[in-house]
Amino acid sequence: MDNTKETMSNIEKTLSDAEETPSDDLSIVNPKTPLSALAHPHKDYSYAFLDEFAKREIRRRILKAIAIPGYQVPYASREMPMARGWGTGGLQVTLSLVGPGDIVKVIDQGDDDSVNAANLRRFIARMAGVKTTANPLEATLIQSRHRIPEERLREGQALILQVPVPEPLRHIEPSMAKTREMHADADYALMWLVLYEQLVRYGEFVTGASYPVIVNERYLMSPSPIPRWDTPMLHQAAHLTILSAGREKRLYAVPPYTDVHPLEFDDVYFQVESQADRVCRLTGARQKFMNEIPQPDGGSLFSLSDTGYAGKLLKRLQDQDVVIGETYYDENGGFYHAGYLKS
Template structure:
């Protein structure tokens, strides 16, 4: 597919990309800090990844290779359309292999394959403010961050423990970045939070609707909020493995077999699963993937 010539490279004009890159530089310089930016109108609806897409379009170059995933899948409607937009406006190579991508844009997951210094992870974020549930006013949350007043975030976790006997954040569990800012990691599962700690890859987070950009630079300390007597824990699948590739110690989807009505498990990260299989097994797995 050739690149169309009736628009700028990577869709945006150079002024728009420069403004977003300035916000990214500030975000990298102050890990976990939410940097306001002038979120542009996009040919996709807000709430469908416009924040992450704006970051990707602003940093991508002709020699980059892009991978886009949506909740672990490369072939969801959202992922496919984002890939099409970026490819049509840049002509860059698209891949489904994590280790071949220089830029990975993701919704709700960090890939199972460990990322490297040569890669950038762009996360789509619907709600960037970790204190929104305890303070509705934007100017007040800014004051709380400035004063490092995070008792509201701790109170949320305490109330969950009192009610359920444990913290009940299934996703988007708040993290403490560089011993300074409490940050929303995007709705990744708790399973993925530890991957942010001392990550070799640069992690950029964009919220288009909320007009915020923030970042976790490489080799930054990122700790999930937790009490000493109620330590942070991730989702576990004891004794379970992927029905297709047999992988263990990965994030699994719990599904219902339509024929036997039994509970089955398979890798949430589809490309990771398929890469573990040989060519003949891949064909069968692709046919059986739910």
């Protein structure tokens, strides 16, 4: 991202150079000069697809989102060469942050190689000329749908989540005018009624993804459809998380080292999905988020959802040299912020 700054300052320099030339003095322009000589040289696309004004607007919205953690900032979602709902929100944020020195990782449901991820990665690489990777430790920008990598992200990294429905109050209040009032008043009581109903009907909290959280003790936020397993990873994280919804034209952020607390009762606590008794069939890993693979006999096999992490584990099994970072959950399923998950 430092290179982005460099690119930006180069652009600003070019602009200021242009201002210094007395271009407003029309007398020096030879009327016979062709118009093309006065215009910028022709390029098929701007760097990273979006034009500079679009990128600047999105960067400003991101700054506002970081300044007010969890607050949904409206932005002018641009038309992208793919359909809304396929990650255009995350893509616009990635493209406005990316610079030639960045290394980009794109995941979809934890998988680096699914169609959506491969498609987005190829587009970003082609438009920004950046290196891509499957290794979350190496990446500077990670665009993701539905998962956060199992290995801990660090300072300086940005996680960009694609969001379908940014409004956590959507299913209890259909009117956007009303939900904005509710956010302004921090009037989130009805969310606990939803939890009450779940406990009465099912005996447990059944919201599987997008589990609502309170960010920085103020705004209620939908953490995009990441599983409950990933929700605690946002709490006091070293990395920056930006969440962006292209169709809904809203983006919001969790800055580094910010409190994120899932909604719970004083006597019934938030729980992550239990991964106990699940063993990855390829790597033998335990206590990580697993994909369930139903078998013809009615049973199930499991494999790691995070393929980047699984790939590393496989390499280590083959005695190859590989650096595996510390994970959010240890071998016994303990979360790295001790005491954060109550039982």
